[in-house]
Amino acid sequence: MCQKLLVHVFIKCSSSREPLASRRLTGQRAGGCQCDVLERERAGERTARIWRRWSCLPAGELPAGSHNCLHFLWRNRMKRITTATKSVDKFGAGKHGFTNGNAVAGIPATDLEDTWFDHVQEELCTVVEAAGLALDGSSRAQLLAALRSAGVFQTQAVGDQSAKAATTAFVNQGHSLLANGYQKLPSGLLIQWGSVVTSVSGDVAVTFPVAFPAACRSITFGHLSMSSFGGVGSNGSSTTGFICAGYNPSGRVSIDSRWMAIGH
Numbered sequence: 001m002c003q004k005l006l007v008h009v010f011i012k013c014s015s016s017r018e019p020l021a022s023r024r025l026t027g028q029r030a031g032g033c034q035c036d037v038l039e040r041e042r043a044g045e046r047t048a049r050i051w052r053r054w055s056c057l058p059a060g061e062l063p064a065g066s067h068n069c070l071h072f073l074w075r076n077r078m079k080r081i082t083t084a085t086k087s088v089d090k091f092g093a094g095k096h097g098f099t100n101g102n103a104v105a106g107i108p109a110t111d112l113e114d115t116w117f118d119h120v121q122e123e124l125c126t127v128v129e130a131a132g133l134a135l136d137g138s139s140r141a142q143l144l145a146a147l148r149s150a151g152v153f154q155t156q157a158v159g160d161q162s163a164k165a166a167t168t169a170f171v172n173q174g175h176s177l178l179a180n181g182y183q184k185l186p187s188g189l190l191i192q193w194g195s196v197v198t199s200v201s202g203d204v205a206v207t208f209p210v211a212f213p214a215a216c217r218s219i220t221f222g223h224l225s226m227s228s229f230g231g232v233g234s235n236g237s238s239t240t241g242f243i244c245a246g247y248n249p250s251g252r253v254s255i256d257s258r259w260m261a262i263g264h
Contacts, residue, residue, distance in 0.1 A: 079119055083111040127152060158188045174210075182209045192261045197222070198232055198246030200254050207241040212263035215239060224256040232257045239263070 080086075080096050085108045090097030101109030123137060124143055131146035136251070146152055155169040156162065173184035180194035192208050208216075219242055221232040230248030232255050237243075246255035 058205045072116065078123060079116065081110060081113070081116050083113050085109065085111045092247055099184045125170075158186065176209055178209075188213075188264045190263050192212050192263075195256070195258050196232075196244060198244060198253065198255045198257065200252045202233055202252075203243045203245045205241060205243050207260060208239075208258070212239040212261075214264050216242070216263040220260050222260075223259060229253070230255055232259075237261075 058211055081098060082096070085099075085101075086096040087099040087110060088096055090099075098110040099107065101107050102196045128135060128142045128146045131149040131151040133142055133146055133149070136142060150167075153165055153167050155167045156164055158173065162168070168202065170186055173186060175181070175183045182190060182192040184190050190210070190212055192210070194209065196206050197203055198204055216237050216239060219234045219237055221234075222242070223232075230246050230253040234242045234244045242261070244257075244259070245256070246253045
């Protein structure tokens with residue numbers, strides 16, 4: 001069901017003697033959403049009453065603070081050219097474009113409109129500024145630099161399964177490729193590995209390269225060579241490490257072993 005929201009925005013004008021004026025702007029947003037803006041300028045302040053019928057946006061999703069409403073209204077309404085001389089359905093149904101016109105055939109060139117240029121300008125500039133870059137009129141590669149920066153795309157939380165773009169920080173949560181190392185996965189799974197030599201005199205304590213945030217679920221062992229007769233097992237583990245020992249039928253034995261631990 002469409003929701004009708006009434007928002008009052010007060011913006012101070014530069015003069016207290018500005019004439020009374022009003023104008024209505026009508027816009028189209030993807031998905032069939034309509035918006036009307038009625039502005040009135042009077043004695044030092046402008047009151048903008050915004051009626052918004054959005055079938056796709058709950059009232060609770062409006063940004064906090066009424067001063068953001070006009071900005072939110074226009075910044076979330078990317079549009080195609082709408083002048084009377086547009087090239088109708090050039091890119092598909094409802095997807096109008098531009099034409100150079102044809103004087104012989106009596107087809108006029110597409111008239112331009114300020115709102116379309118404003119949309120294109122702000123959509124591009126916003127990406128550049130979101131990357132923390134200052135607009136530079138001498139550069140033609142700022143958009144590319146912004147898209148390659150760390151400030152545009154957001155890294156999702158561990159375990160996120162949405163269809164949002166994955167940053168390298170999300171894919172590689174952290175790793176160490178040393179002999180005693182680890183690999184953190186986007187799901188939250190943590191895999192660790194290392195080596196240990198058991199002792200004939202008692203248990204050996206091993207500390208994980210990094211602590212498991214919640215729990216260690218499994219530890220497996222493998223012999224480095226077949227010259228050692230016996231088996232290696234863990235006598236207890238925690239989020240920070242484990243203790244292990246090597247045995248054969250004669251008792252404790254020294255075994256050079258490799259281990260792998262999985263947890264989250």
